[in-house]
Amino acid sequence: MSVLVYIESEEGKIKKAGLEVASYAKAVAEKMSASVTAITFNAEETSELGKYGVEKVLKVSNDKLAKFNAEAYSDAIKQAAEKEGSSVVVVSQSANAKYLAPLLAVQMEAGYASNVVGVPESTEPFTVKRNAFSNKAFSFTKIATDKKIIGLAKNAFGLVESNASASEEAFSPNLDAHDFDVEVQSVDKATDKVTIADAEIVVSGGRGLKGPENWGMIEEMADILGAATACSKPVSDMGWRPHSEHVGQTGKPVASNLYIAVGISGAIQHLAGINAAKTKVVINNDPDAPFFKAADYGVVGDAFEVVPKLNEKLKEFKEKNA
């Protein structure tokens, strides 16, 4: 028996989130005395998966799957699960994984638990802890079906090394015409920027920054820290920053290790989007801003004085610790 894990890659390279789900799949497999099989799509180098507990890699190489295709990928994963006798499939919670998981669940007649934050509390019954209520509570969810799909919340488990070495096997799933009924016409992606979904650190600005012309210092901090930039809802509504940077209930969720909020007061809808971030720093000149109640560290001060000073100190720190 094996736990099957879907490993995402981009331009042939395995994504870091792929190593995290592999680490997690290994932990689940240990609880079930099972092994870990990974499935990849057009990934080139997959040997590093062994370092994260994968014993076997099913490599799908197919030009027709060069672009992500939820229907075809889920069809392939289902066939891989059948071939390997996998009763548990682990996926990440990237936009793509969230797209295919419900399709896969129906195909496999499997219960699907999304936003899972830890290894199963028990395997008989199979119970996992997951985020619910916009990260304001946890739900302990029992998956009652024989087959199970787990969507691991971003950054919920981390990377755990183990001593396996992964064998490789070419895998050619049977795909049918219906798998290609939704066709990608174009992809518009900023490739040189860290995305909010992938970032370990997110630096975010709010209305307190007074205008789009003042974002230079936010971008500078993001550059120093290798972080993604983000913003609050009013900022994207006013067009100071693109909508893709809007963090909150109706915007993007953040699950980074560090979230630095500058000039954001902390409306409840914003906090709903950043509850899963591990460490929160708030810089605001209003000591009564609600965000201070949600933050781990706070600086009460004028962003236009604090941020440039902090950037200088972060630069020095980075140089010393490079």
Add this chain to the structure above:
Amino acid sequence: MKILVCISHVPDTTSKINFTDDNTKFDTNGVQFVINPNDEFGLTRAMWFKEKQGATVDVINVGGAETEPTLRKALAIGADSAIRVNTEAKDGFQVAKELANVVKDGGYDLVIAGRESIDYNGGMVPGMLAQMIKANFVNNCIGLEIEGDKATATREIDGGKETLSTALPLVIGGQKGLVEESDLKIPNMRGIMQARKKPLNVMEPANAASATEAVKFEKPAPKGEVKLIDPDNLDELINLLHNEAKVI
């Protein structure tokens, strides 16, 4: 074009989250319920199709009688009729099966559901429904145009967006971007009056089984006090981030 919009009845964003019955049930006491925000974007986009291209719009919810005010609100916004499937589902799988049961006989060209509800955050109903009824599916949909039986959809991906082409029947998991928040429709008095006369049909469930069940809830441990750092001592902040939080 015949459109079905799936409406989830969820606690208002500002609600305090508490549980009762030994932490096994969500405490609805004092909680205001609203249309799930992701569904609201979809409902407004459906209204746009109705006004610009001609469509009938039904709304549906799987839930008890207490969800009817939320369906009435959707009718007041402009939906033509509402359906309530009279059961309290345990998970998204069950909801999707109940919806599929209605959709298969309804002749819908387009089904719009929010990408996820803000209460249980399962993010599974639209995709599961699409798979069950063998319709095409686009998730995280932030733009949708329909011409004849062809659809062009834009979806959000990590770090960007992509444009897809497909055909009806189509199910989408929608979100902000389908319409802007400033364009969301608010019921006016005329709409509220009309909504009273519009049909709200209660259907008995197909008694689909759930695949998962929330057995217990837990709130995160209370957070410690914020550590305030003097703006003239930012070295201390860096020290804490490096040595205490270990995030830089």
